[in-house]
Amino acid sequence: MPNALRLALADAHLYRVLPGHAERGALTVSVFLVSGIVEARTLAAGVGQHVFGLATAGRMREAGYEVVATTVYRDGVPAPFAERHADVVVADYPGDLPAYTTELARSVRRQIRERLLPAYEQALRLFDPRYNLSEEA
Amino acid sequence: MLALVQSSTGNTNHRDGSGSMPREVRLRTDERIHDDVHLLV
Numbered sequence: 001m002p003n004a005l006r007l008a009l010a011d012a013h014l015y016r017v018l019p020g021h022a023e024r025g026a027l028t029v030s031v032f033l034v035s036g037i038v039e040a041r042t043l044a045a046g047v048g049q050h051v052f053g054l055a056t057a058g059r060m061r062e063a064g065y066e067v068v069a070t071t072v073y074r075d076g077v078p079a080p081f082a083e084r085h086a087d088v089v090v091a092d093y094p095g096d097l098p099a100y101t102t103e104l105a106r107s108v109r110r111q112i113r114e115r116l117l118p119a120y121e122q123a124l125r126l127f128d129p130r131y132n133l134s135e136e137a
Numbered sequence: 138m139l140a141l142v143q144s145s146t147g148n149t150n151h152r153d154g155s156g157s158m159p160r161e162v163r164l165r166t167d168e169r170i171h172d173d174v175h176l177l178v
Binding site: 015017030035040053054069074075 | 160161171176
């Protein structure tokens with residue numbers, strides 16, 4: 001979890017492309033679109049992810065989260081499974097916080113993580129229970 | 138049918154943290170994600 005939050009914070013500025021988040025960017029959970037558990041297992045294996053969670057877009061919206069189709073490009077090239085990528089928007093990046101970069105002091109970065117962790121965990125809990133690829137379907 | 142392609146990105150939350158590589162996010166504005174679609178995290 002802490003590493004996932006770190007990466008989401010570092011990427012927050014990339015989400016200024018989202019309507020309503022143009023000024024500060026957004027904290028998001030990166031997801032892949034699948035039809036169900038069988039396809040989820042296949043895709044998780046494809047990206048080398050052994051543990052995964054699932055939630056429907058409807059469940060996330062009912063909880064108040066926006067779900068948007070997004071494509072991530074690395075060095076101008078779409079990331080693997082780009083056509084299935086989406087983001088769950090957890091929150092606008094707070095306007096009173098500095099951008100989360102490695103130029104910030106470690107103590108400041110830790111404070112930012114501690115402040116935003118509860119909201120991030122709350123969103124991720126909606127994907128429980130977690131599935132393990134090594135276990136039977 | 139989903140093609141099984143091995144990727145080098147295996148991190149939780151699907152973010153690889155490759156800070157040295159320029160990244161960009163684009164919104165697929167013409168795509169509507171229906172409520173019954175599953176999201177894998």
